[in-house]
Each structure stands twice: as C-alpha cells, then as structure tokens.
Amino acid sequence: MRIMAFDYGVKRIGVAVTDPLQLISSALTTVHPDDIWRFLADYLEVEAVETFVVGKPLQMDGTASESAQHVVGFVRKLKKTYPAIRVAEVDERFTSKMASSVIAQSGKTKKKRQEKGLVDTISATLILQTYMESKSMM
Structure with missing residues (x-):
C-alpha cells in the first residue's frame, strides 16, 4: 500500500506518492x-x-499560518470522504524553500525552474520524505 502526500495550495495541490513498499x-x-x-x-x-x-x-x-484554514478544511474532507485511510499532518515550513533549492541544483533551465507546479510536486515529495523519516525513527 502506498502513502500519498499533499502540498495544499489554493491554486495548486502538489501530490507525491511512495512505491507500494513505501521505500521511495x-x-x-x-x-x-x-x-x-x-x-x-x-x-x-x-x-x-x-x-x-x-x-x-x-x-x-x-x-x-494564514493558509492553514484551507488545509484544515481539506483535511476534514479527506477524513470524511475516505474514513478508512489514515491522515497525518507534517510541518511544511521549509519545504517550498527546499524545493526551490533542489530545482536550482538540478540543472534545469530557468524557465523550468520557475514552473510553480514543479515546486509544488517537489514540496509534496519533501513532505512525504519527512513523514517517512519520522516514521522510521519511531
């Protein structure tokens, strides 16, 4: 079974997933x-x-933060719509900054680096990675 992560925004939601073994x-x-x-x-x-x-x-x-109210509503609806799937929340304070840094170091063109959707999906991946690391430390 996979784990799915969301970087929720009012314009876009970045989505990331693990492989079925939850390794990557x-x-x-x-x-x-x-x-x-x-x-x-x-x-x-x-x-x-x-x-x-x-x-x-x-x-x-x-x-x-100001955007937290949107996330609260999203989490509430996730729990109501999919009651059998556990919902966890992870501090995302530095994910967008880290995502921008990862993109800058990736060698992508400037146009590609400025793609907001790319930052959102990488942010979701970092949120997922944070969760997986915290879970492995338990």
Missing part, C-alpha cells in the same frame, strides 16, 4: 483544488493508499 517517495502531479476529489477517486480505483500526509502550514513561531 516520488513527485506524482499537480492538481487544481477543484479537481482533487475526482483525481483521488480515479487514483484510488487503481492504487491502494494506506495514509494521506498533508503539509501543515506553520509560521516560524509554530502558530498556524
């Missing part, structure tokens, strides 16, 4: 928030997901 996290896609429920329904028809991991937007002092 990979960027999957970017989905518009209006399309996420159709995307999930289609994906879950062909793939088994054990856990959803959602990036939790926090300020530097650990308090909820």
Whole structure:
C-alpha cells in the first residue's frame, strides 16, 4: 500500500506518492483544488493508499499560518470522504524553500525552474520524505 502526500495550495495541490513498499517517495502531479476529489477517486480505483500526509502550514513561531484554514478544511474532507485511510499532518515550513533549492541544483533551465507546479510536486515529495523519516525513527 502506498502513502500519498499533499502540498495544499489554493491554486495548486502538489501530490507525491511512495512505491507500494513505501521505500521511495516520488513527485506524482499537480492538481487544481477543484479537481482533487475526482483525481483521488480515479487514483484510488487503481492504487491502494494506506495514509494521506498533508503539509501543515506553520509560521516560524509554530502558530498556524494564514493558509492553514484551507488545509484544515481539506483535511476534514479527506477524513470524511475516505474514513478508512489514515491522515497525518507534517510541518511544511521549509519545504517550498527546499524545493526551490533542489530545482536550482538540478540543472534545469530557468524557465523550468520557475514552473510553480514543479515546486509544488517537489514540496509534496519533501513532505512525504519527512513523514517517512519520522516514521522510521519511531
């Protein structure tokens, strides 16, 4: 069973998944928030997901950021729509910055580096990686 992670944004949601053995996290896609429920329904028809991991937007002092209210609503609907799938939240404070750094170091062209969807999917991958690392330390 896979683990799926989301970097939730009001314009785009970055999505990443693990392989079925939960060893490797990979960027999957970017989905518009209006399309996420159709995307999930289609994906879950062909793939088994054990856990959803959602990036939790926090300020530097650990308090909820302005965008946190959107994430709360998304998490609530995930739990209601898919009650059999566990939902975990992970601090995402540095993921966008780290994603931009990863892209810059990848040798991609400047145009490719400025693609916002790329940052979102890499951010989702970093959120998933953080979750997997915290799980392995337990």
